[in-house]
Amino acid sequence: MFFNVNVSNGVPVYEQIARQVANAIANGGLGVGELVPSVRNLSRELAVNPNTVARAYRQLQGEEVLETIRGEGLVVMKGARAKCRANRKKVMSQRILSVLLEARQSHLSDEEIQSILDDALKASKKQATRNKIEKGDS
Amino acid sequence: MFFNVNVSNGVPVYEQIARQVANAIANGGLGVGELVPSVRNLSRELAVNPNTVARAYRQLQGEEVLETIRGEGLVVMKGARAKCRANRKKVMSQRILSVLLEARQSHLSDEEIQSILDDALKASKKQATRNKIEKGDS
Amino acid sequence: MFFNVNVSNGVPVYEQIARQVANAIANGGLGVGELVPSVRNLSRELAVNPNTVARAYRQLQGEEVLETIRGEGLVVMKGARAKCRANRKKVMSQRILSVLLEARQSHLSDEEIQSILDDALKASKKQATRNKIEKGDS
Amino acid sequence: MFFNVNVSNGVPVYEQIARQVANAIANGGLGVGELVPSVRNLSRELAVNPNTVARAYRQLQGEEVLETIRGEGLVVMKGARAKCRANRKKVMSQRILSVLLEARQSHLSDEEIQSILDDALKASKKQATRNKIEKGDS
DNA sequence: GTGGTCTAGACCACG
DNA sequence: GTGGTCTAGACCACC
Numbered sequence: 063m064f065f066n067v068n069v070s071n072g073v074p075v076y077e078q079i080a081r082q083v084a085n086a087i088a089n090g091g092l093g094v095g096e097l098v099p100s101v102r103n104l105s106r107e108l109a110v111n112p113n114t115v116a117r118a119y120r121q122l123q124g125e126e127v128l129e130t131i132r133g134e135g136l137v138v139m140k141g142a143r144a145k146c147r148a149n150r151k152k153v154m155s156q157r158i159l160s161v162l163l164e165a166r167q168s169h170l171s172d173e174e175i176q177s178i179l180d181d182a183l184k185a186s187k188k189q190a191t192r193n194k195i196e197k198g199d200s
Numbered sequence: 201m202f203f204n205v206n207v208s209n210g211v212p213v214y215e216q217i218a219r220q221v222a223n224a225i226a227n228g229g230l231g232v233g234e235l236v237p238s239v240r241n242l243s244r245e246l247a248v249n250p251n252t253v254a255r256a257y258r259q260l261q262g263e264e265v266l267e268t269i270r271g272e273g274l275v276v277m278k279g280a281r282a283k284c285r286a287n288r289k290k291v292m293s294q295r296i297l298s299v300l301l302e303a304r305q306s307h308l309s310d311e312e313i314q315s316i317l318d319d320a321l322k323a324s325k326k327q328a329t330r331n332k333i334e335k336g337d338s
Numbered sequence: 339m340f341f342n343v344n345v346s347n348g349v350p351v352y353e354q355i356a357r358q359v360a361n362a363i364a365n366g367g368l369g370v371g372e373l374v375p376s377v378r379n380l381s382r383e384l385a386v387n388p389n390t391v392a393r394a395y396r397q398l399q400g401e402e403v404l405e406t407i408r409g410e411g412l413v414v415m416k417g418a419r420a421k422c423r424a425n426r427k428k429v430m431s432q433r434i435l436s437v438l439l440e441a442r443q444s445h446l447s448d449e450e451i452q453s454i455l456d457d458a459l460k461a462s463k464k465q466a467t468r469n470k471i472e473k474g475d476s
Numbered sequence: 477m478f479f480n481v482n483v484s485n486g487v488p489v490y491e492q493i494a495r496q497v498a499n500a501i502a503n504g505g506l507g508v509g510e511l512v513p514s515v516r517n518l519s520r521e522l523a524v525n526p527n528t529v530a531r532a533y534r535q536l537q538g539e540e541v542l543e544t545i546r547g548e549g550l551v552v553m554k555g556a557r558a559k560c561r562a563n564r565k566k567v568m569s570q571r572i573l574s575v576l577l578e579a580r581q582s583h584l585s586d587e588e589i590q591s592i593l594d595d596a597l598k599a600s601k602k603q604a605t606r607n608k609i610e611k612g613d614s
Numbered sequence: 615g616t617g618g619t620c621t622a623g624a625c626c627a628c629g
Numbered sequence: 630g631t632g633g634t635c636t637a638g639a640c641c642a643c644c
Contacts, residue, residue, distance in 0.1 A: 069407050085306040111644050155316050157299045162324035165292050168223045178293050186300035249621045262400050269483050271629035361582045387636045409644030431592050433575045438600035441568050444499040454569050462576035525629050
């Protein structure tokens with residue numbers, strides 16, 4: 063359950079946090095009924111504004127992944143794991159599809175697209191391995 | 201050489217214009233030494249503010265794809281076609297790679313990723329065909 | 339870190355701003371990772387439109403000298419100092435070279451050119467000294 | 477008396493023409509009392525708009541370098557040669573001085589400036605030699 | 615508070 | 630006619 067945020071990344075910080083929490087749930091790192099880290103703790107750990115963490119959590123509440131237990135904090139809802147898994151896949155699919163569609167409408171040929179895909183797949187495997195080893199970055 | 205912009209797309213209008221012009225160059229629709237549509241004409245045609253078109257063109261100047269001929273207009277620079285083709289491919293690769301990397305670091309398995317890719321590829325082909333037939337959309 | 343602009347100078351205001359910021363970085367007045375003055379503040383201070391400052395900053399982003407931290411502001415990128423120093427020298431060299439080339443192709447003799455250079459060098463030293471003393475000008 | 481213009485140069489075409497005519501006069505290529513090429517001829521030869529040539533000539537009239545002889549055309553005025561020589565030197569000096577001043581106010585050291593000057597001087601000599609040999613460019 | 619985008623409209627130099 | 634610059638002001642997302 064180690065989160066990290068990249069501020070100079072284009073992707074809003076609150077989104078990065080929300081995604082990583084959702085991923086943790088999808089992978090079982092955070093189980094149903096468990097408390098997520100408190101806004102204050104997490105914000106300190108990530109060195110971001112508490113409002114930002116709060117916003118990430120709010121978004122996950124809106125997606126019915128987290129719910130507030132009065133006097134306790136935010137916990138993972140029942141059914142959240144399946145939802146996160148499904149959602150993760152759906153988002154991935156949409157993103158890839160949109161890139162591919164744009165590639166087509168810019169007249170890249172099937173062969174070019176295929177070769178780009180193959181290269182990216184290989185590169186991602188290599189990079190993933192590297193990250194697993196290094197395990198530290200900025 | 202028919203450009204179109206989608207205002208509620210997330211992607212900034214000036215970027216859409218710049219990309220489409222760059223694509224036109226990459227595909228030979230706009231040849232080296234040719235004048236691109238004038239700022240005022242294109243802005244009228246696309247129903248956007250002239251400044252927005254100007255900004256798109258300015259960006260392409262920064263990339264050394266266009267250059268201005270004083271009192272004449274903007275023309276496609278020598279070597280622009282290769283640059284646009286290479287750039288298009290590079291951008292595509294980066295985008296796909298970043299999605300794949302995120303997929304990996306969210307612990308999706310190789311099989312899941314592969315199946316998502318295959319589905320997206322098929323879907324994109326179908327959609328491309330549809331677009332070719334319809335030839336008009338929003 | 340005192341910037342100033344000369345509106346009736348031929349040189350576009352946004353360029354003057356961009357250069358001065360780049361120089362501040364080259365000279366260490368603005369360190370890597372530091373926030374540059376906010377668009378609104380600087381525009382107020384210089385009495386120019388915020389868009390003009392924004393354009394200057396945008397240009398420096400394109401040169402990978404600045405990058406935006408969402409919700410925070412613009413900071414000096416890693417490696418920016420070296421880049422700015424190198425660039426400053428390059429620009430100077432090009433400008434001088436182009437003047438010299440034109441002098442040559444207008445058939446000025448070596449001796450004339452050399453004498454002009456010497457005079458200009460002396461004059462610039464004197465003027466620089468004067469500016470250091472006065473420390474205020476229009 | 478071979479003129480050439482560079483449209484994608486930043487320098488206004490009419491200025492390039494005016495300068496080259498003035499240089500021809502300074503070098504004796506065009507003698508006092510001689511007719512300069514007609515607007516129509518020169519514009520055809522340079523492939524530029526006649527208005528542009530006319531403007532260049534107008535500027536030289538303003539500088540009292542050319543004068544119109546009714547029914548004849550434009551001729552080089554008495555004293556034009558000295559004036560052009562002086563002017564050429566003055567313009568050169570000003571341009572070099574302004575570059576040097578900017579270099580100083582951007583905190584380049586004396587040594588850096590001197591080295592840049594030396595390099596530029598050497599480079600300009602080399603380039604000038606090359607141009608003399610090649611004698612053709614775009 | 616920060617920057618980013620877009621619109622509207624004015625003025626300039628150039629050809 | 631062309632692009633380039635600048636201003637003024639609105640609206641957005643993010644932190």
